[in-house]
Structure formats: structure tokens, C-alpha cells
Amino acid sequence: MKLSQSPARVTAKFDDTHLVGYAGLVPAMRLAETIGLFDLVDHHVRLPGATGANPGVKIGSLIAGMLAGADSIDDMDRIRHGGMPQLFTGMRAPSTLGSFLRSFTFGHTRQVDAVASRLLAQLDEHTEMFGSVDDSPVMIDIDDTIVEVFGATKQGAVFGRKKKVRGLSALLITASAEDFSPIIIGQRLRAGSAHSVRGAHHLVRETLQHLCHTSVAGRQLWLRADSGFYTRDIVGVLRDAQGWVSITVRKTTAEKNAIAAIPDHQWTPLLDSDTKEPLIGEVAETPFTAFSTTTTPLPCRLIIHREPDPTEKQPHHQDGLFPLWKYHAFITNAPPTYDAATLTVIHRRHAIIEQVNSALKDSALAHLPSASFPANTVWLTLAAITFNLLRALASLTHDTTLTRATPATLRQRLIHVPARIATRARTTFLHLPHNWRWATAWLTLFTNTHPPPRR
Numbered sequence: 001m002k003l004s005q006s007p008a009r010v011t012a013k014f015d016d017t018h019l020v021g022y023a024g025l026v027p028a029m030r031l032a033e034t035i036g037l038f039d040l041v042d043h044h045v046r047l048p049g050a051t052g053a054n055p056g057v058k059i060g061s062l063i064a065g066m067l068a069g070a071d072s073i074d075d076m077d078r079i080r081h082g083g084m085p086q087l088f089t090g091m092r093a094p095s096t097l098g099s100f101l102r103s104f105t106f107g108h109t110r111q112v113d114a115v116a117s118r119l120l121a122q123l124d125e126h127t128e129m130f131g132s133v134d135d136s137p138v139m140i141d142i143d144d145t146i147v148e149v150f151g152a153t154k155q156g157a158v159f160g161r162k163k164k165v166r167g168l169s170a171l172l173i174t175a176s177a178e179d180f181s182p183i184i185i186g187q188r189l190r191a192g193s194a195h196s197v198r199g200a201h202h203l204v205r206e207t208l209q210h211l212c213h214t215s216v217a218g219r220q221l222w223l224r225a226d227s228g229f230y231t232r233d234i235v236g237v238l239r240d241a242q243g244w245v246s247i248t249v250r251k252t253t254a255e256k257n258a259i260a261a262i263p264d265h266q267w268t269p270l271l272d273s274d275t276k277e278p279l280i281g282e283v284a285e286t287p288f289t290a291f292s293t294t295t296t297p298l299p300c301r302l303i304i305h306r307e308p309d310p311t312e313k314q315p316h317h318q319d320g321l322f323p324l325w326k327y328h329a330f331i332t333n334a335p336p337t338y339d340a341a342t343l344t345v346i347h348r349r350h351a352i353i354e355q356v357n358s359a360l361k362d363s364a365l366a367h368l369p370s371a372s373f374p375a376n377t378v379w380l381t382l383a384a385i386t387f388n389l390l391r392a393l394a395s396l397t398h399d400t401t402l403t404r405a406t407p408a409t410l411r412q413r414l415i416h417v418p419a420r421i422a423t424r425a426r427t428t429f430l431h432l433p434h435n436w437r438w439a440t441a442w443l444t445l446f447t448n449t450h451p452p453p454r455r
Helices: 025-034 037-044 055-067 074-079 094-102 106-126 200-211 232-240 253-260 340-361 373-396 407-415 439-449
Strands: 138-148 166-177 180-190 221-225 244-248 268-271 278-290 298-308 325-332 419-424 427-431
Touching: 025 037, 025 055, 025 373, 025 407, 025 439, 037 055, 037 106, 055 074, 055 094, 055 373, 074 094, 094 373, 106 180, 106 200, 106 373, 138 180, 138 200, 138 340, 166 200, 166 340, 166 373, 180 200, 180 340, 180 373, 200 221, 200 232, 221 232, 221 340, 232 244, 232 298, 244 340, 253 278, 253 298, 253 325, 268 340, 278 340, 298 340, 325 340, 340 373, 373 407, 373 439, 407 439
Parallel strands: 138 221, 221 244
Antiparallel strands: 138 166, 166 180, 244 325, 268 278, 278 298, 298 325, 419 427
């Protein structure tokens, strides 16, 4: 592609007061209004002082900015341009939003958590975010990630488990299934030195209670986690909920002895459960009792996946005297209808939560904007609400490509759409770009969020 005009014939000027760069915020904020975002915030969030006044419109401004791609307080100014005041009211300046966030205390952050949990049920009621009616298990994935910060004055930011990274620890829980993409159902911000399992079982219990108020209630729950969450408390929560677990085990003496006792003829090649294509390594299983030294032992299956150890290098054109294996074991209480190979593939898909971590860090969690720990906690919760709102918007397009797309792709195709505003007969018209590749999906979304008036 080349320019069609010479430099002398091209000029630029920022003077159009009827142009907006984020027309996708119109259906997005209409959906937020439909699910009662502003009413829920005004009802549950009570902050003292003038800076805490009108929490509904301020949190609405923060979510609108995050939908547009803002990753800091200063970035919130991007929603105040051109003809945006003709489409929206209650937009607040970045300085006002910063003061609002800093007015939160720990108790107030729990009020925002209450809003997030109720919005989950409202989004499920008004959209197809949780997919269609299906009998497939709902996968609950839990993981923590370090959000790197660079200010030494940020509360809770220390050099934690990753010695070279100063940051805060974000604990996330997602739900996904064959018929819907990952949705954030729980989040907590912790100090950077917090261990993975700190407070995890409390958050798991809360999120399972929240799911009881959605359309996935009654479906089989299946929790997947890495070895950092291998504790009887988390397993106990799933046991109480009649759920299944798939958790990587720590390599203690009991696990090592169980693996060593497996005879060679029980190891079978690993095949993909869908395509039946061969994967690297072999799998086997053996009966096992997890947490046998505690008062709540768990009889389960120990699934072991072994593959050649890539760190062991042999001389060129020379085979080793015996194979060297790298073992990865996890426990599960799934029924015998799932064989070891299928369970291994399902457990490996736990990595899907890493995509959620990456998507958050590419947007709102690129920065934690305040030195105040409660303010950053609210920022994380709003980032989770924004993530789920984008998923809900994608479901209303009825486009299978967009329902599986990343948040960055959804912003590009649904939110970052320029439009020119025109008014005629007390009706606002949005003139959108001709030949927009995703026009059909965008108009479907707009129609679903703007139903015709009732007669």
C-alpha cells in the first residue's frame, strides 16, 4: 500500500467534534447498563468523603477506559475525545479517578468483589457467555502470576519467589468448557512474597458458590492446578462440592516410590484424545492415596506422564545405555471412563489460564497504577470485570471466531471502531467505516444490545 497524495497535498488537524474512535463502547456500555452495573455499584460500594461520591459513574468510566485498552490512570483520558460527550455522560478526568481509587480501604475492596460476583450472574442471564446447555464438565483452573512493578513505595511489592522480580501476586480462577472460552470467576491480589496456595481454598469455595447462581449450576466441576496448589484444603473444597480434581503432585518420597513400582509393560504411548495423533512420551497410572498422613486421606488415581529428558545430551550418533526420563505426575478422582492418556491431555490444557494471565498483562495489568494496595486490588477486580464483559460482547455477535478470540482481538474488531456522529429527528446516527471486515458481527452486537422499543 502506498500513499495516493504527495506530502504537500496532505494536512492533519484535530478539530472534529463529531468523531469518535471507540464506537464499540456504545453497545458495551449499553450492556453494562442492562445488567445493572451502575445500580449494583451504587448499592454495594459506600466510600467516605467527597472523593467516594458517585461510585457508579466512576467505576463505569474505569471499565470504559479498560475496554478501550487503558493500562494506567493517565490512559483513562482516551475516552474523553471528539464526540464522546454526545454519546456518554458522567465521564471523569483521570485525576478524579485516581483520587477515587486511593479512597478505598480493604473493606471497600470486598464491596467491589460483591459487585463482580453479582455481575457474573447478570452477564449469564443476558448473554450466552457460558455457552449453550451442555453436559460437558466445567473446567476450573487456578493459578497465580507476578505482576511486575518498579516503584519501591508500592504497598506489598517485594522481591518474592521470583528473586529478580519486584511485584504483587495476582491469584486468578477461571471457568471454561467445550462450549465457552475462559471466564474469570475469582481474583485476589496478594503481596509479592505470598505462596501460591495462600488463601486459595477460601477463594475456590467462594467462586464455586458464585457458579451456583449461573447456568452452569448442576454441571460437573473439574479443578485443574499445578503443584503449588497440592493441598488437602483445596481438594476438600472440591470433595464437598462433589467435584473432580486434577492437581500436579509434589515429588515426595511417597510419589517417587509409587512411580518406581510401575512395571515397564504398563507404560503406553501418549495419543491425542481428539486426533489420536502420537504425542511425545508415555503414560501410566497406579492407585494412590493422597494426603495419607492426614485425617482426610483421598483415594485417587496417580497419572504419570514421562518423556525423554531433554537436558541429558548424548554424543553424536550414539544412543544412551538406558533411556533417561522426565516425569510429570498428577492425582485425579475422575471416574475410570477417562483413561490415562485422555486425563493427561485434559490436565495439560490447564495451561489455558496462562493465556488469561497474558491477556490481562497486555491490557489493564500492564501497570498497577497506585502505591495503595487496596487501590490496586480494585484495579485487578475491574480488569476481571472488563475481561468478562468482552467475553459477553463476543457471545452476542454470534460469531464463532470472535467467541474464541483473545481480548486484544475483540478490542480491535469490536471496540476500536471509528464513527462519525450525526443527529436527526432526535435520533443519533453512527456512521461507521464502509467495508469494515467485521461489520456483520458488530451490527449483530449492536442489535442485541439495543432492542426495539416496546409498543
